[in-house]
Amino acid sequence: MPKFYMVDDSGAGKYHSNRKRNLILGGICAVLAGLCVGILIGRYGICPGQSEPESTPEKDGVFLPGIPETIIKDGDPEIGKQLIDAVDNTKIEEYLRLLTLKPHVAGSQNNLDLGNWIKDKWMEWGFDDVKLTPYDVLLSFPDANNPNVVRVLNETGGIVYESPLKEANLTGEDDPDALPPYNAYSPAGLVEGDMVYVNYGRVEDYDWLEKNASMNVTGKIVIVRYGKIFRGSKVQIAADHGATGVIIFSDPADYTWNGDPRVYPETWWLPGSGSQRGTIYTGDGDPLTPGYAAIKTAYRYPENASEVGLPEIPAHPIGYDIAEKILREMGGEEAPLDWRGGLNITYRLGPALEKTGWKIQMNISTRNQIKTAYNVIGVIRGQIEPDRYVMMGNHRDAWVYGAIDPSSGTAVMMETARVTGQLVKSGKWRPRRSIMFCSWGAEEYGLLGSTEWVEQYQKNLRERAVAYVNVDISMQGNDTIRALGTPLLYRATYEAAKKVPNPNPAERAAGRTTAYDTWLHNYPWKDEDGNSRNVPVIASPGSGSDYAQLLHKAGVTAVDFRYTYNANKYKVASYPLYHSVYETFYAVKNIIDKEFEYHRAISRMAAELVRSLADSLIIPFNVSDYSWALDRYRKALDRNYGDTLKTKLPNYDDLREVIANFSTEVEAFNDRVANMNRNDPMAIRAVNDQLTLLEKAFLDNEGLPDRSQKKHLLLAESSTDSYAGSSFPGLVDLLFEIEKAPDVDARWERVKRHFSVILFTIDSAASTLRDVIKFIPEN
C-alpha cells in the first residue's frame, strides 16, 4: 500500500497534473488488477475445495455451509474435566435432603411432586425437552384400616405376640404417609397353623429339609430369613412346596455386625424393629400388561390370569425383635449349624410350636390397586446426532424415605444433570449425541416405570439408544466402586473412574489417587485361567434395577455402579438399613457419607462416562472385551458342565468355534475402524451404528427358556443361585433343572435347541461387525 502513494508522489507539480492524473488512474488500475487476480487466486487457487468437484471428487472434497466442524471431530476431554470440577457435594446434599423430606412410594402424590420438581430443575438447567410419562399400573398397598400382622396364638386363641404395626420412631420417622412394612403383591388372607423354619427359603433348603429331617411344608406357614435369593423367589418356592404363607425376617447375622449392640441411629446396623419391605412379584413391569405399555388403550388381563403370575400365598416381613420372640416358641428338631443365625435362641425347625395348641397366624390385608406412575424423561439435544441417545437413569420411588435406595442415586443424577445441562446452557459446549436423563417411577414394585416406557418406545430405542448408565443406590459404603455392566462398556467405565479423584483420604494416603486405583486394588479381575487382567471386576448385570429392561427389551448396552462397603469384611445380605424406614437423610448425613464425598465421586464418574459416550466421535465401546467375555463364559460353562455337555451335545465344540470366529471378526472390525476415513461423517455414523447394533444382536426374539421377556442370551442372571458370575443363563437354568428331572430326554432336547440358539446368536452378532456389504461369510 505505501508504495502506491510513492508512485503517485514521484510525479509532482502542476506541469504534470495530467500526467499525474494518468499516473493515479494507472496506479488504481494496477492495484485493482492485482486485486482481481489475487481474489481469483485466493478464491480458486488457494481456497480449499469446490472447484469442479464432479470431475475429481476424491481429490477435492465438499464444503458444507453452516455445519460445525464437530461433525468429524472427537469430543474434547477438557470438557470432561470441567464437568468433574463442577460437581458439587453440597448440591448433592441439598438434593438428597429435598428428595427425602417425605415418603414417596410409587403412585403417591409425593412421588409425583418430586417428579415435577425434577422436571422444573431440568428445564431450569437448560434441557431441551422434559416430559412426564404416566402409566396406569397395578400397585399394591397395605390397608391402613386393617393392618397386616403376624401373631403367636395360644391354645385358646389368645394373642401371645403380635408383630408391631410399624417400626419404632428413632429419629422422626413418623410421617403419616410412611407405609408400614409389607410385601407388595402379597395376596390378602388369614392363615393359621404350624410353622416350619426353612433357613433362606432356597430350593436347596427345602431339599435338605426333606432329605435330612423328612419334613415337608405342605399346608404350613414357613418362616425364612432374608438373604441369598430374591424375596419373590422365596415366596414362589414356598408356594411350589405347598406352604400356605411366608414370614420373612431379617436375621441379625445378616444385618448387624458380630452382635455389635450399637445400631441405628448410632450406626448403620439394622435396629430390632427395622423390617425390610419389598415386592414379591417375580415378573418385570406392570403385571396386567405384560409385553405392552400400560397406556390408556392397553388391554389388561384380569389379576388371576396365568399371564399375570402374581404371588399365590401371603407373605409378610418382620424385624428381628419380634422374630426372636416368635422363633423362641418353635418346637421340633434343632436346625443345622449353618441354618442358625444371630438370634439369641435355639433355632428349631418346627413344625409345631413348643407349647401344645399354640399356633401362628398371618392376617394380611394388602390390596392391589391401579395407580398412575410417572417417569420423568429429560433430553439435552445432541449437536450432530440428536437421534442417538446416551441415557442415564435411576428410579425415584422409594418404599419410605429412600435416602439410599434410590435417592442417593437420584441426588447424584441431579447433580450430573445440573453440571451437564448448565455447561450446555452456557453455550460453551453441546454434546455430539443427545443425552437423556430418566427418573423412573415404580421400580420397587418390579421395574414398572422403566419397563412400561421401554415397551412403549422400544422401536425408537432399539434404533437410537447407544448406552444406558444406571445409578440406583449411588453410595452404600466408602470402600470402593462396585459395578455391573456389559463387556462393551468395561473400558469406558474404567476410563471414567480413572478421572475421579479418590474420595477416601486413607486411600489417597496409600497412593491410590483415583477412585479407579482403589477399585483395582480391592477387586482385581482374574480370568478363568487365573491370570490377572489388571483391571477391576465388573459383574454381569442381572435384573436388580432399571437397566434390566433397557438391556433385555431394547438391547441397550448398560452399566450400573455405586460406592460400596467392604463386602469381604461385612458379610451382610445388603447394606443393613435396606428398605427399612431408617433409610433417612439422617443416616446418610450423620453416619454413611457425612461430606457427600462418595456421592460426589459417583456423580463425577457418571458425568465423565456420559460425556465420553455422548461426545466421542467413535463410540467408546470395546468390542474385544466381548470376545474375551464370551470366551470366559465358555470356559466357566466348560468347567461346570463340560463333561456332561460333551457326551450329550455332539456339536459342543461348535461353541468354541463360533466364539473363535467372533473374535476374528472383532479383530477385522477393529482394523477397519483404525483405518477408516475420519473425514467421512457417514462412515463414522456407520461404524457407530455397528457398535450400537452389537449388543442388540445378542437378543433373541424367543427369549430365554421359560422366561420369554428376557431377550439377552448372555447377560440375564441365571435363575438359579448356584452359578452366579458366569453366563449362558438359559443353558444353565436348563442344566440345573435336568439335575433333578425325571424326563431327561425331553429336557436334553431343550438343551440342544437352546445351545443351537446360542451358537446362532453369536454367529449373527459376528455378522453385524463385518464389512457392511460383506456380512455373508464365504462358504
Add this chain to the structure above:
Amino acid sequence: MPKFYMVDDSGAGKYHSNRKRNLILGGICAVLAGLCVGILIGRYGICPGQSEPESTPEKDGVFLPGIPETIIKDGDPEIGKQLIDAVDNTKIEEYLRLLTLKPHVAGSQNNLDLGNWIKDKWMEWGFDDVKLTPYDVLLSFPDANNPNVVRVLNETGGIVYESPLKEANLTGEDDPDALPPYNAYSPAGLVEGDMVYVNYGRVEDYDWLEKNASMNVTGKIVIVRYGKIFRGSKVQIAADHGATGVIIFSDPADYTWNGDPRVYPETWWLPGSGSQRGTIYTGDGDPLTPGYAAIKTAYRYPENASEVGLPEIPAHPIGYDIAEKILREMGGEEAPLDWRGGLNITYRLGPALEKTGWKIQMNISTRNQIKTAYNVIGVIRGQIEPDRYVMMGNHRDAWVYGAIDPSSGTAVMMETARVTGQLVKSGKWRPRRSIMFCSWGAEEYGLLGSTEWVEQYQKNLRERAVAYVNVDISMQGNDTIRALGTPLLYRATYEAAKKVPNPNPAERAAGRTTAYDTWLHNYPWKDEDGNSRNVPVIASPGSGSDYAQLLHKAGVTAVDFRYTYNANKYKVASYPLYHSVYETFYAVKNIIDKEFEYHRAISRMAAELVRSLADSLIIPFNVSDYSWALDRYRKALDRNYGDTLKTKLPNYDDLREVIANFSTEVEAFNDRVANMNRNDPMAIRAVNDQLTLLEKAFLDNEGLPDRSQKKHLLLAESSTDSYAGSSFPGLVDLLFEIEKAPDVDARWERVKRHFSVILFTIDSAASTLRDVIKFIPEN
C-alpha cells in the same frame, strides 16, 4: 491488466529512465500489493469456510477433504433415463432361454449351476460382492421308482383308470430331470375308499355340504378343484374335516377359455394333461428350523413335532383329462350350479362311485429329504451410505422349466442387474446406497431360501434394509401392470411406471404413452368412500412370494409387480400354464411375449425404482399414504364389522383417534423434512432412518394371533377368504372365527387384546416419526 502497462508507458524517454524505473517498480509493487490483498480477500473473504470455525461454526461451515459432494446431493434423474434406455429385450430373451434350458427345482444341481452362472455374471458386471448362501432345508420329492398315482378300482380291485405318471410331451418337455406332477410335503401313503367332491375345498364348501347335503367327509378321500385359496389350505381344511386324502384337479372352467379347443402349444390355455405342482406346506421357511436359519449348527425338530406342522394327509394334483374320467364315475347327488366347472360330465357329490364296489385309490410315495438350497446375494457398494441396502430379488428354483414362474422374473432381474452394474463399472455413477440383488432358492416349497436368509441376517436387515423390490413372475400377460405393495412405496412405484414407455402398441395408439397410463386406465383406485384417487390400485402384499419374509420378519418395505392379463376378461385362477411342465421358453417366445417387450417394461420399471430408492437424498417414501391406508383399513373394518365391534369394544373409537393422531404426526414430519437443513448429512441420515423405521414400527413381536411368524400387523393377508383387500388381518381372523365359535366370551377377550395391540402399534409407529428428541407426546 492493460491499464497497468498504460501506466508504465505514460512516462517515456531516457531522461525519465530513473523515474521510469521507479514507475515500473512502483507499478509492480502496486500490482503485488493488490495481489496480496486480493489473495487475502479471495481466500478468507469470499472463500467459503474454515477460518476460525471454533468461534462461529454456524456461520462458516466445514470442509470435508476427499468426500464427494453427493453426500448432500440428490440423485440425478438422468441416470434413470440411461438405465431405462440400456434395458435390452434381446438380453432378457437370452437370459430366459438359458434359465429354462433344464428343469431346476430347489436343491438340484441344475439350480446350483444357475446360481453359479448368476454369480459369475454379476461379478462380470461390476458387482462388489457376490455370495452363495447354503441352507440345509427339508424338501420333498416324488419317488422315481414308485410313482404317485390316483386310480379308479373296480369291484375286483382291477385298475379302471390311472392318473398318468407324467404330462404329455408336446414341445419337448421330456428332460429326464423333469419331476412329475406332485404336491410337495404330501405324506406318503396308500388310501382307498369313497370320494366326495367339495368344489374349491374352502371352509364354506364343507359348510354347504353339511348343511345342504348332510354330508361329511370323515374317512373319505376328497376331490377339489384348484383355485380361490392356497392349495395348502385345501389340504389342511380337508384334514381338519377328517378326510383321508385330497385329489386336486385343474378344472377347464378355471384354466381354459370358454371351451376353446386350442390349448398349449397353440395357445397359452392349459392342455388336458397339464397338472399344477405345488407345495401344500402352510408355514414359511424350512419346516424343521422355525424362526432360525437352517445353518450347520441349527437345531432341527423331528418331522412329526408340533412345531413343524407338515401336512397330515396325502394329496395329489391331476389334470382335467383324467379328472373328467374319474368324476364321470361319481355317484350321489348332483352338485349345485356354482360347483359345476367345465368338464363334460354331470358333477356329482359322491360319496360312493356310481358302480357298486368301485373305489378310489391314492398311492403316494413322496418323501421328505434334507437338501442344500442356495441363495445368490450380490451387492453394488453404495458410495455414500454403503450400510443402507436397497434390494431387488426373485427366486430361482422352478417346479420344472419355470419359464414364467420364476424365470420371467429372474431374466428381468438379470437385465436390471446388468444395466445397473455396468453403469457403475463404467465409472460414470455409483448409487448413494448399496444395491443388493437376491436370487432366492427353494421359494416354491414355502419361501425357504428367503426365509432362512432373513432369519439369519434379520438383525442386519432390520437396521439397514431400506426397501425390497420383488419381481417373481414378471410377465403373465400383456394387459397392464399389477402391483402389490406397502403404502410407503406407492408413489415411488407410480413414478417409476411413469417413466416406462408403454410396451403395448394398441395402448400407445390410444394415447397412453407410458405403462403407468394403462395401469391407471385399467385399475383406477377408489377410496372407501368411492372417490377416485387418480392413481392405480396397489394391493396389500400377502405371502405369495419372497417379499413376505422381508416384510414380516425384518419390516422391510416391499413391492412386487408384473405385467398381467386382463383379469376382468379372463376369469382364470392364474395364468393357465402355472406350475405345469408347459411353462417353457417356447410358451413365452411363441405365445405370450414374442418380442420380450413386456419383460423389458418390467425391467425398466425395476431399474428406475431401485435407482430412485438407492440414489435419492431423501428416500422417496410417502408417509402420507400410510395415513390414508390406515384410514382405509379402518373404514373397511367399520363397514364389515363396525356394528358388532361398537357393542363389544368400549374403546372402539380409539382406533379412529390413534389414526388421526398418526396423521397429525405425519404432517408434522413432512413439515420438518420440507424445512430441514439439506447441507447436513447427519440430518439427512436421521430423516432417512425415520423413514426406514416406520414400516418396522408396524411389526409386533408376538405376531398375529395363532400366526406368531407373521409380525406385520397391517399387511399380512387375512387367513380367511372372505375379507380380501382390506387389512387388520389378525382382527379379521379372530372375528371370522367368532362367527361360528361357541365359547364367544374367551374369543372376544382375544379380540379386545389384539385390538389394543393394534392401537398400541399405530401409536408407537407415530412416535417414530416425531422429532427425535420429542417422541413422548404431551400428556
